[in-house]
Amino acid sequence: MANETRLAVILHADIIGSTELVQKDERLTHERIRSAFLHLAERSATHDGLAHEIRGDALVAEFKRPSDAVSAAMEFQREHGERIRKIEDGLRPEVRIGIAMGEVIIADDTITGAGVVLAQRLEQLASSGGVCISAAVREAVPGRLAFSYETLGEHVLKGFNEPVRLFAVAMQQDTPSAGDKSLEPANVPSAGPKHLSIAVLPFENLSSDPDQDYFGDGLAEDIITELSRFRSFLVIARNTTFSYKGQGTPILAIAAELAARYVVVGSVRRAGTRVRVNAQLTDGVTGSNIWAERYDRSLDDIFAVQDELTEAIVTAIAPESLAADSRRAAEAKDIDLGVWDLVMRARWELAKHTRAGNVEAHRLLEQALLSAPSNESALVYLSLAHSWDALNNWGDDVATSRTEALSAARQAVASDGGDALAHAALGAALLMSRSHSDAILALERAVELNPNLAEAHGWLSSAVANVGDYEKARASTEAALRLSRKDPERARWQLNLSVAAMITGRNTEVISLMTEVIREFPQFHIAYRQRAAARSILGQLDEAKADLARCLEIEPNQSAAAMRSQVPFQDLEALERYIGALQNIGLPD
Numbered sequence: 001m002a003n004e005t006r007l008a009v010i011l012h013a014d015i016i017g018s019t020e021l022v023q024k025d026e027r028l029t030h031e032r033i034r035s036a037f038l039h040l041a042e043r044s045a046t047h048d049g050l051a052h053e054i055r056g057d058a059l060v061a062e063f064k065r066p067s068d069a070v071s072a073a074m075e076f077q078r079e080h081g082e083r084i085r086k087i088e089d090g091l092r093p094e095v096r097i098g099i100a101m102g103e104v105i106i107a108d109d110t111i112t113g114a115g116v117v118l119a120q121r122l123e124q125l126a127s128s129g130g131v132c133i134s135a136a137v138r139e140a141v142p143g144r145l146a147f148s149y150e151t152l153g154e155h156v157l158k159g160f161n162e163p164v165r166l167f168a169v170a171m172q173q174d175t176p177s178a179g180d181k182s183l184e185p186a187n188v189p190s191a192g193p194k195h196l197s198i199a200v201l202p203f204e205n206l207s208s209d210p211d212q213d214y215f216g217d218g219l220a221e222d223i224i225t226e227l228s229r230f231r232s233f234l235v236i237a238r239n240t241t242f243s244y245k246g247q248g249t250p251i252l253a254i255a256a257e258l259a260a261r262y263v264v265v266g267s268v269r270r271a272g273t274r275v276r277v278n279a280q281l282t283d284g285v286t287g288s289n290i291w292a293e294r295y296d297r298s299l300d301d302i303f304a305v306q307d308e309l310t311e312a313i314v315t316a317i318a319p320e321s322l323a324a325d326s327r328r329a330a331e332a333k334d335i336d337l338g339v340w341d342l343v344m345r346a347r348w349e350l351a352k353h354t355r356a357g358n359v360e361a362h363r364l365l366e367q368a369l370l371s372a373p374s375n376e377s378a379l380v381y382l383s384l385a386h387s388w389d390a391l392n393n394w395g396d397d398v399a400t401s402r403t404e405a406l407s408a409a410r411q412a413v414a415s416d417g418g419d420a421l422a423h424a425a426l427g428a429a430l431l432m433s434r435s436h437s438d439a440i441l442a443l444e445r446a447v448e449l450n451p452n453l454a455e456a457h458g459w460l461s462s463a464v465a466n467v468g469d470y471e472k473a474r475a476s477t478e479a480a481l482r483l484s485r486k487d488p489e490r491a492r493w494q495l496n497l498s499v500a501a502m503i504t505g506r507n508t509e510v511i512s513l514m515t516e517v518i519r520e521f522p523q524f525h526i527a528y529r530q531r532a533a534a535r536s537i538l539g540q541l542d543e544a545k546a547d548l549a550r551c552l553e554i555e556p557n558q559s560a561a562a563m564r565s566q567v568p569f570q571d572l573e574a575l576e577r578y579i580g581a582l583q584n585i586g587l588p589d
Helices: 018-024 026-045 066-084 114-125 135-140 210-227 238-244 251-258 302-331 339-350 355-371 376-392 398-415 420-432 436-449 454-466 470-483 490-503 507-520 525-537 541-554 560-566 572-583
Strands: 004-015 050-055 058-063 095-107 110-112 131-134 147-155 164-171 197-200 262-271 274-283 289-298
Touching (some): 004 026, 026 058, 095 135, 131 135, 135 251, 197 210, 197 251, 210 238, 210 302, 262 302, 355 376, 420 436, 454 490, 490 507
Antiparallel strands (some): 147 164, 262 274
16 A cells, blocks of 8 residues: 655643553553543544554544644543543543544555654643643634633654644633534634734746746745744644645635634746746735735846845735734724733833823733633733823833833743844833843844844834934834835834934924924823924924923823832933923923
8 A cells, every 4th residue: 555645733632640540450441541541532433533453552543634633632521521530430531531643554555654742742741631742733723712722832853853832732611522413513602812913825836837836836925934932823834824825715615614813815927037926915814915016026036036025025914914903903802812812912002102002001901801811812912001101101100110111021032032122122111210231131132033023123213213323223113114115113213213313403404304204193291291392402492382282281280209219211411402392382390
């Protein structure tokens, strides 16, 4: 029989402490183990799974869909747990299960391969009566199923070079079992996945040369790699999305199968020395196009072109996806909001640059953290909200806001040291505490972790601006704007450059920068304050007074004394010149 290699979802189960059980009563133990595995094989079959082997104290089953494997495992564990609780002689065959996705080899009715080995490694990390799954499986299980997931962090597993992120699966409280057919989509409308999950499909080769497939495949693979740097995203693994290549499966069907909120598709056409790439971002729930772009490039250096296209596509998709999820959360009813939606709605509120928006962001993030105390995204945005409280004197007091900003950011970094946005939030909090050198180090680390993260460059521009380094502030601001031209945070990035410009005496540039910001963000009070100070220094007193009046109308709680603790200029003489220019046109003491 010829060997067959394919991508599959593998369930691996074994019995905990089977040797000790056998020593107590070999015959009865083997009977109960076999009975348990036959039950698991039957349960797998009801979810379109196939039990390939029952050998000693282990079982291997294969599934086509992750959702079927997890449903079968959870249904079995619930039923098996009820059975063994009734056993009074102590010979209880407790089962642990691991589920993974990977390549398998079928030969002579046996199944081997990396997928089987990975599932076995995961099973060894599962608790008694538990189910442990890989991140790839977690990403692909639809949000409509009644499961909750506890992250177990990343583990280096024997035989695998890259760390694997693991999750423990549990039944949600007060919900039917995973095997309850009332959960099928025909009976209960799906609200779509409750996290920002993205599937990048292989880019279609429209060239006449089939050998050019590698360019489109390589481009899609690079996009997956770069999007994976954004820890806010669950990026469906390459092996999973590439299995759809050439299948003609509709985008919405793929999104449903993979529980992907967004799907990236594209095409590549090469002709002579030029290449044309089309890319688009599609809502996996509604099927509507969120973003689309076409790129025409000369192939003087094919690898440089691929890198350029990857950056261009990733830095459009990342903010567009976050913005789309923020809009979705902002429009949702409160009763529909899960943890991720609460974080996204908070992000929407923070982008308003107002006291009311910040207050609402705090409420939403604190609600999210009640449900998920270690949620990194919630901690990151909570830290940023506190930093903006400190800058604007929106909290109880500036010192408390600084302390809370640092605490939340440090928790986020401790939870995931590879999260670039967490390091950016830490840098912002250190800046507000006037730890300028440490802030710059944290923000440079954020840029190193994710060079495509606009927020990292944006906050770095703030840190170097407040130490008066105009050239570095300009470079970082330009990088942030290049990476995310439509991001609402761009108002703050341009504000940063105006800070450096003011400290170095470029007041005409301050006026120009802040006029541009005010045109687009008319409620951003700091922009009026910056322009007022620059106009005051230049002797344009009537215009300066009008700007300050508008600033105080939007945010009355401003004074010279408050600004001395709020504004994180490193040069205190520059700070006094700034405050003095505002006092000269009516800023309260």
